[in-house]
Amino acid sequence: MLALSMHIEGVKMVIPKEKELKSISKKLTRTQGTLMLPNNPTPLEKFRWDICQMFLKYKIEHNLTQKELAERIGIDKAKMSKILRHRIDEFSTDRLIKLFFIVEPNLTLEVC
Numbered sequence: 379m380l381a382l383s384m385h386i387e388g389v390k391m392v393i394p395k396e397k398e399l400k401s402i403s404k405k406l407t408r409t410q411g412t413l414m415l416p417n418n419p420t421p422l423e424k425f426r427w428d429i430c431q432m433f434l435k436y437k438i439e440h441n442l443t444q445k446e447l448a449e450r451i452g453i454d455k456a457k458m459s460k461i462l463r464h465r466i467d468e469f470s471t472d473r474l475i476k477l478f479f480i481v482e483p484n485l486t487l488e489v490c
């Protein structure tokens with residue numbers, strides 16, 4: 379299939395070839411962004427999401443790279459990436475808390 383081009387109000391627009399569109403679509407489906415909370419999260423889902431947010435806040439406040447934060451808590455960069463993007467199915471809640479206590483040992487947890 380050929381690339382199509384058209385002019386709209388003096389602007390030339392090029393429509394990519396089908397092969398290029400398929401390539402772009404494939405890349406987008408492999409990309410894993412940050413997960414958001416479901417519409418009606420359980421208290422545990424909200425708590426685990428909040429822990430990830432605490433890691434993000436710590437990273438920003440201490441001007442750390444993802445790699446530097448991973449090294450501080452003793453995990454690899456890929457696992458740190460998962461935590462920062464809320465992709466934490468492989469982490470128990472207990473492990474997330476223990477990891478955060480490494481950087482914030484004086485943190486107090488309260489049950490409301």
